[in-house]
Amino acid sequence: MTEEMLRTGIRANGLDGVSEHVLSADRVRAHKPDPRAYAMALDAFGLPRAEILFVSFADWDGAGAEWFWYPTFWVNRIAAPPEEIAPPADGAGPDLAALAAFVLPSA
Numbered sequence: 001m002t003e004e005m006l007r008t009g010i011r012a013n014g015l016d017g018v019s020e021h022v023l024s025a026d027r028v029r030a031h032k033p034d035p036r037a038y039a040m041a042l043d044a045f046g047l048p049r050a051e052i053l054f055v056s057f058a059d060w061d062g063a064g065a066e067w068f069w070y071p072t073f074w075v076n077r078i079a080a081p082p083e084e085i086a087p088p089a090d091g092a093g094p095d096l097a098a099l100a101a102f103v104l105p106s107a
Contacts, residue, residue, distance in 0.1 A: 032061055041070075060083050
């Protein structure tokens, strides 16, 4: 997916301004699970990988992030079975409310 496609989805869902970065693997001309696709966040946010939570809506994408040593959360909206190719995500839930509870457990 290109950056413009992502920006279109962000605008259509009223999420402009929620994040300062829109990262597309298209930018580095790589397809996931190529490490270059996951490394973009390190450069964009200037944080160590342990401080970046990779959130996926597809477990295979989370598996690639696990291989890159990111902490991960899987938003499993369709109650799909987990992939068998990688360790399970650090957290999982059916929606963004579950993600918020994972990130802010006392809230």
